[in-house]
Amino acid sequence: MNDIQGSYTIAAADYHAILKDYHRADPFETGALDYFAAVVPEGPVGDLGCGTGRITAYLAGLGLDVFGLDLTPGMIEVARREYPELRFDVGSLFELPLKDGELAGALAWYSLVHTPREELPTAFAELFRVLRPGGVLVHGFKTGEGNRPLTKAYGHDIDLQVYMYSVPDIADLLTTAGFVEVATLTRTPLPAEKDAGQAALIVRKPATP
Known part of the structure; x- marks a missing residue:
């Protein structure tokens, strides 16, 4: 099973307390996000699946015109409370409440x-x-x-599956969707990461069809 809304509603406040400053301790995150901020065109940026808004706030601090959207109302409630100066909406990444071509940049x-x-x-x-x-x-x-199943995290019993993928597989899927590669950043697992490494693929929608 994979109860995303239920699990993150339960864990939202503690999730934020634990992870709100995580990017400050992980140069992989800041490296990928800073690179994205440097290459994204001027215009609105959607942090799609923003959780409690920590990355939205980081990018806003870099000067991006960014808003957050997340599937779980409980996560959005925390985000609005913690970062009242920013916009946060509830919505699904699979049915985004956005117009065609509305964004200059997006994060998943x-x-x-x-x-x-x-x-x-x-x-x-x-x-x-x-x-x-x-x-x-x-x-x-x-x-x-x-x-692998994730049944306990952020101090709560939850019901999630965590999926891991190879970089070539994700790159192929993004290429099939129409994107072209800009940059790829990877790192090996840290001791606490249970053999799962991390990757950030930065891709661009072609400027002309």
Whole structure:
């Protein structure tokens, strides 16, 4: 089973307390996000699957015109409370409440970590749809093979599956969706990461069809 909304509603407040400053301790995150911020065109940026808004706030601090969207109302409630100066909405990455070509940039920063492979093409097609020509996407995910259950995290009993993918597999899916590669950043697992490495693929929607 994979109860994303229920699990993150239960864990939202503690999730934020534990992870709100995580990027400050992990140069992989700041390296990928800073690179994305440097190459994304001027215009609105969607942090799609924003959780409690920590990455949204970081990018706003870099000067991006960014808003957050997440599937779980409990996560959005925390985000609005913690970062009242920013915009946060409830919505699904699979049916984004955005117009075609509305965004200059988008993040799926571990937003699809609970998504099985057969559903990824739908998500990538939706991300492609909402980006304008020349728009940039950064997709962060765990590297490895298969999936594992996550039944306890952030101090709570939860019901999630965590999916891991190879970089070539995700790159192929993004290419099939229409994107072209800009940059790829990977790192090996830390001791606490249970053999799952990390990857960030930065891709661009072609400027012309």
